[in-house]
Amino acid sequence: MITIDGITKRYGSTTVVDRVSLEIPRGGVVSLIGANGAGKSTLLSMVGRLLAPDGGRVLLDGVDVLATPSAELSCRLSILRQENHLPIRLTVRELVEFGRYPHCKGRLQEDDHRQVDLAIEHLELGTFAGRRLDQLSGGQRQRAYIAMVLAQDTDFVLLDEPLNNLDLRHAAQSMETIRSMAEQLDKTVVVVLHDVNVAAHHSDRVIAMKDGQVIADGAPAEVVTEAVLRKVYDLDVPVAHVDAGPVALHFARMASPAAE
Numbered sequence: 001m002i003t004i005d006g007i008t009k010r011y012g013s014t015t016v017v018d019r020v021s022l023e024i025p026r027g028g029v030v031s032l033i034g035a036n037g038a039g040k041s042t043l044l045s046m047v048g049r050l051l052a053p054d055g056g057r058v059l060l061d062g063v064d065v066l067a068t069p070s071a072e073l074s075c076r077l078s079i080l081r082q083e084n085h086l087p088i089r090l091t092v093r094e095l096v097e098f099g100r101y102p103h104c105k106g107r108l109q110e111d112d113h114r115q116v117d118l119a120i121e122h123l124e125l126g127t128f129a130g131r132r133l134d135q136l137s138g139g140q141r142q143r144a145y146i147a148m149v150l151a152q153d154t155d156f157v158l159l160d161e162p163l164n165n166l167d168l169r170h171a172a173q174s175m176e177t178i179r180s181m182a183e184q185l186d187k188t189v190v191v192v193l194h195d196v197n198v199a200a201h202h203s204d205r206v207i208a209m210k211d212g213q214v215i216a217d218g219a220p221a222e223v224v225t226e227a228v229l230r231k232v233y234d235l236d237v238p239v240a241h242v243d244a245g246p247v248a249l250h251f252a253r254m255a256s257p258a259a260e
C-alpha cells in the first residue's frame with residue numbers, strides 16, 4: 001500500500017502540489033491524469049523520493065520512504081521519469097541489466113539474466129538488444145526504459161508518461177505489459193498518462209489533478225465524464241460509452257447550444 005499523507009511542494013510562493021492525500025492499495029493500475037503543469041510529475045517524484053516534499057509524507061506499507069535506506073527502496077520501488085539521465089552510449093541490454101543492479105549489485109546471476117531476457121522479449125527489443133541507445137528511435141528507446149523498469153521487478157512501479165513516442169501497437173502492448181505486472185505479479189503501478197482513453201481502458205482507478213490538487217478520484221467510468229474533463233482541462237469533450245467503457249472524443253467538438 002502507498003499512503004500519501006498531506007504531501008505538499010512549493011517553489012517560491014507557488015504551491016505546485018497542495019496537501020494531497022491518497023491511499024493506493026496493493027495491486028492494480030492507478031492512472032494520474034491532468035493538464036500540463038497540474039503537478040503529476042512532482043507528485044510522482046515525491047512518492048519515489050526523487051524530490052523532497054515541503055510538507056506531508058509518503059509511506060510504503062506503513063514505512064516512511066524517507067526512512068528507508070536507498071538500497072532497500074530501489075528493490076521495492078522503481079520509477080521511470082520523463083527525462084532519463086542515463087548514458088546514451090549504453091546498449092539496450094546494458095540498460096535493462098541496470099534494472100537488476102539493486103538486486104545483484106552489478107554481478108548478474110542466472111535469475112538476473114532471465115529477468116533481463118524476459119523484459120527484452122516483452123518489449124519486443126530482441127533485435128535491438130546489442131544496439132546503443134543513441135542508435136534507436138525515440139519509441140524504441142522509450143521501450144528500452146520500460147524494459148529496465150520491468151527488469152527491476154519491484155512491488156511498486158511509478159511511470160511518468162511511459163507511452164511517449166510509442167506507436168499505436170507498442171503503446172497498446174506496453175499497457176498490456178503494465179496491466180499484467182499488476183494482475184499477475186501483484187504490483188502496484190502508478191502511471192501518468194495524457195491519453196484519457198488509455199487511462200480509462202487500462203486502469204482500475206483514475207485520479208485527476210488540477211492546480212496541485214486531486215479533483216476527481218474513482219473508477220474510470222466515474223472520472224472520464226464530460227463534467228470532470230471540463231473541470232480538468234477547461235475543455236468541452238464529448239464522452240461516448242462503448243462496451244469497453246467511456247471514450248473521450250477529444251477530436252470532436254461538443255455541439256454548442258446555439259447550433260442545435
Ligand SMILES: Nc1ncnc2c1ncn2[C@@H]1O[C@H](COP(=O)(O)OP(=O)(O)OP(=O)(O)O)[C@@H](O)[C@H]1O
Pocket residue numbers: 011016034035036037038039040041042043
Ligand atoms: N524546479 C522547478 N522550479 C519551479 N517550478 C517548477 C519546478 N519544477 C516544476 N515546476 C512547476 O511545478 C508545476 C507542476 O509541474 P509538474 O511537472 O509536476 O506538472 P505535470 O502535471 O507533470 O505537467 P506535464 O503534464 O506538463 O508533464 C508546473 O507549473 C511547473 O512549472
